[in-house]
Structures are given as C-alpha cells and as structure tokens.
Amino acid sequence: MISISEAISIVKNNSEPLLKQTKKSVEKAGGYHLFEDIYSPINMPPFRQSAMDGYALHLHEDLTYTLIGEIQAGDASRLQLKKGEAVRIFTGAPVPDAANAVMMQEKVKVDGNTISITHKINQELNIRPLGEQVKQGDLALKQGTKLTPAAIGYLSSLGITEVSVYKKPNIALVTTGNELIEGGLELTYGKIYESNSKMLLSALYILKFYDVTIHKVEDDYHQTLSKLKEVINANDLVIITGGISVGDYDFVGKALKELQVEELFYKVKQKPGKPLFFGKKHHTSIFALPGNPAAALTCFYVYVYIALQNMMNKKVNELPRVKAKSVSNFTKKGDRPQILKAIYNNAEVEILEGQNSSMQQTFAISNALVYAPEDVNEIKINDTVETILLPV
Numbered sequence: 256m257i258s259i260s261e262a263i264s265i266v267k268n269n270s271e272p273l274l275k276q277t278k279k280s281v282e283k284a285g286g287y288h289l290f291e292d293i294y295s296p297i298n299m300p301p302f303r304q305s306a307m308d309g310y311a312l313h314l315h316e317d318l319t320y321t322l323i324g325e326i327q328a329g330d331a332s333r334l335q336l337k338k339g340e341a342v343r344i345f346t347g348a349p350v351p352d353a354a355n356a357v358m359m360q361e362k363v364k365v366d367g368n369t370i371s372i373t374h375k376i377n378q379e380l381n382i383r384p385l386g387e388q389v390k391q392g393d394l395a396l397k398q399g400t401k402l403t404p405a406a407i408g409y410l411s412s413l414g415i416t417e418v419s420v421y422k423k424p425n426i427a428l429v430t431t432g433n434e435l436i437e438g439g440l441e442l443t444y445g446k447i448y449e450s451n452s453k454m455l456l457s458a459l460y461i462l463k464f465y466d467v468t469i470h471k472v473e474d475d476y477h478q479t480l481s482k483l484k485e486v487i488n489a490n491d492l493v494i495i496t497g498g499i500s501v502g503d504y505d506f507v508g509k510a511l512k513e514l515q516v517e518e519l520f521y522k523v524k525q526k527p528g529k530p531l532f533f534g535k536k537h538h539t540s541i542f543a544l545p546g547n548p549a550a551a552l553t554c555f556y557v558y559v560y561i562a563l564q565n566m567m568n569k570k571v572n573e574l575p576r577v578k579a580k581s582v583s584n585f586t587k588k589g590d591r592p593q594i595l596k597a598i599y600n601n602a603e604v605e606i607l608e609g610q611n612s613s614m615q616q617t618f619a620i621s622n623a624l625v626y627a628p629e630d631v632n633e634i635k636i637n638d639t640v641e642t643i644l645l646p647v
C-alpha cells in the first residue's frame with residue numbers, strides 16, 4: 256500500500272495536457288482556452304462612431320453651425336459636411352468623414368437650423384476612431400486566452416462565430432453493482448438507489464466538464480470487461496465506482512488486468528478510499544474508485560481532480576489547502592491517515608460526526624476535508640489542521 260503523498264505524485268506525473276483541439280460555436284466556448292491566435296477579420300469599430308447623442312460638427316473658427324441633416328445608428332447615409340456645418344447624430348451612428356468632433360446635446364443650444372456651442376472643442380472629441388479596439392488583420396486574442404463572457408462578447412463583435420479551443424477530456428462514468436436501481440423505481444428489498452453517477456456528474460459539471468457519459472454494469476465479469484473495453488477506447492478519462500475491492504463479485508480489477516491497463520497504483524493507505532486504483536491505457540487515464548459514496552467522492556477531489564487539471568494544462572492542479580483552527584475534538588480509529596468531512600468557515604473548521612465512508616448525509620453538508628496524518632491520533636479543539644477547500 257502506498258501513501259497519500261506517493262499516490263498524489265503518481266497522478267501528477269502520469270496525467271498530461273490533452274493538447275487536442277476542437278471547434279466550438281462562439282457562444283458555447285465560454286470557459287475554454289483558445290487553441291490558436293485569432294486575427295481580427297474587421298476593424299473594430301468598423302467605422303468612426305459617435306460616442307454621444309448630440310451633433311457632429313465640421314469645426315470652424317466660429318461657435319455657431321448650420322444643421323443640414325440627421326444620422327441615426329445603423330444609417331448608411333454618407334452626408335457631406337462643409338466647414339461650419341453640423342448633423343444631428345446619435346450614439347453608435349457613423350460619423351461623416353468630414354465631421355471632426357461630436358458635441359453632446361446637453362452642451363448645444365438649438366435655434367431652428369442653427370446650433371451653437373459655448374466654447375471651442377478639440378478635434379475628434381466624442382468620436383470612436385476606426386479600428387480603435389483592433390485593426391483588421393491584427394491579433395485580436397492570443398492562443399491560450401481563457402474565453403470569459405467578455406472575450407465571447409469581443410469575438411462576437413468581430414463577427415466571429417466559431418473558434419478553435421483546447422478540447423476538454425471526454426469522460427465515462429461507470430457504476431457497478433447488482434444492488435443498484437434507478438431513482439423513481441420502487442426500492443425492493445436488498446437494493447439501494449444508485450447515487451454515485453449523479454454525484455460525480457455533478458462534481459464534474461461544477462468543474463465545467465460537460466462531455467460525460469454514464470454507464471452501468473452489473474456484477475458480471477463479461478459485462479464489466481466489454482463495457483470497460485468500450486469506454487476506455489472511446490474516452491480520455493474513465494471513472495469507475497465499486498467492484499474494486501476483494502469480494503468474489505468485484506470484477507473491475509480483473510477486467511482492467513485483462514484489458515492490459517497499466518496499473519500505476521492500487522490501494523492507498525488512507526481512510527476512506529483504501530481500494531483506489533489508478534492506471535493508464537495509451538492516453539486514457541482510468542480511476543477505479545471505491546463504491547462507498549463518500550470514499551468515491553473523497554478520491555475524486557484528492558486524486559481525479561489533479562488528473563483533470565493536468566489534462567487542462569492548469570498550473571495549479573490540487574484543490575486549495577489552508578491551515579484552520581479546529582472547533583471539534585476528533586479521535587482517529589486505526590492507523591490509516593484520514594480525510595475527514597468538515598465545515599470550514601472563516602479560518603475555523605468543524606470536523607463532523609459520521610465519518611464512515613458510506614455516510615452521504617455528512618458529506619452533503621460539508622464544504623471541506625480535514626487531513627489527519629498517520630501520526631496524529633487525536634485532534635483537539637484549537638489545534639491547527641490542514642484543510643482542503645472543496646469546489647462546492
């Protein structure tokens with residue numbers, strides 16, 4: 256059995272950036288990173304734009320101007336202005352070539368066709384120059400840029416409808432067990448409602464991994480073998496829950512061996528999550544998480560999370576860890592280091608009752624995990640403890 260830190264470093268060293276590209280429509284590309292530089296297909300703004308509702312002026316020495324027309328936003332008219340002439344104009348409308356300033360209407364006196372301003376103004380006042388944000392052919396956004404809502408808006412303003420982005424992993428979630436039935440069906444004796452797939456799907460969605468398929472197999476070797484073969488071939492990451500311990504009907508380990516998945520580790524000295532498997536087949540990473548729901552989710556946050564961040568080429572690949580003051584007493588059972596469900600608030604952490612790896616109720620109200628190392632048998636109130644903050 257290896258230690259938690261050995262297991263973490265094996266995951267870190269054996270999960271690489273995917274570096275594959277995929278095309279996305281721009282409105283669905285939020286959260287992705289650009290795979291290549293994007294050059295602007297147009298000038299932005301594409302014409303000299305008025306930044307105010309007011310009057311576009313062809314400046315001259317005098318403070319009065321003759322009004323010769325009106326230009327609304329969207330108008331295509333190209334009015335010619337002589338020196339001393341003005342047009343009524345609105346925010347976003349094209350400023351005629353000959354106009355060299357826009358005066359906001361609050362500062363203009365109108366008298367029929369004559370308007371007057373109170374003082375001389377600078378050239379180009381209140382005019383957004385052609386290509387002020389980006390010029391046609393210039394770099395609009397660099398490769399690697401994260402597409403925030405603002406970036407999506409910017410690219411859309413350039414008329415870009417599709418972008419090439421770094422692909423996120425496609426992920427298969429596989430649950431195993433004869434005892435599992437779907438929510439909505441009658442709970443017959445000996446069965447439980449299947450919950451791991453929904454729990455892990457939700458954890459993945461919160462981390463913005465949406466390309467996820469769910470698969471279910473019974474405790475049957477041939478079914479397990481053929482399903483795992485199929486999903487390993489078709490996915491970048493496979494997350495299995497259950498069937499990885501030593502029972503007569505735990506077929507996951509045997510099937511992974513038969514499929515020649517390279518075992519990077521099996522079994523970690525930790526509670527929960529002892530029978531945790533991590534392996535690789537070609538470029539596909541495979542985690543077999545223990546079936547106990549709280550063990551599965553703990554292993555997801557401590558190990559699978561790292562692989563996901565590495566696949567996305569993220570520099571920080573572990574969840575944040577902070578030092579916090581315990582507000583609870585806790586006595587550790589056994590010698591395995593423990594990862595404890597807890598509630599963190601403002602540098603203080605409460606270690607919860609009900610740490611068994613089947614206890615979903617405890618995890619449901621947690622927002623943190625406290626790490627109790629091997630050599631610590633007791634945590635007392637006011638002790639400083641290492642706390643992992645969960646993305647919940």
Ligand SMILES: Nc1nc2c(c(=O)[nH]1)N[C@H]1C(S)=C(S)[C@@H](COP(=O)(O)OP(=O)(O)OC[C@H]3O[C@@H](n4cnc5c(N)ncnc54)[C@H](O)[C@@H]3O)O[C@H]1N2
Nearest residue numbers: 430432449450451452497498499500505529545546547550
């Ligand atoms: N003789 C031994 N028995 C066990 C050992 C051991 O070392 N020696 N380890 C125990 C530990 S620790 C764990 S953790 C579990 C892990 O077992 P498996 O990964 O094989 O998981 P299962 O037996 O299939 O299921 C365990 C538990 O979780 C429930 N489960 C499974 N899948 C789901 C699901 N999708 N949704 C909800 N609940 C699920 C399942 O019904 C079981 O209660 O092994 C111990 N045994």
Ligand code: MOO
Nearest residue numbers: 527528529550612
């Ligand atoms: O490793 Mo198990 O998850 O302790 O119950």
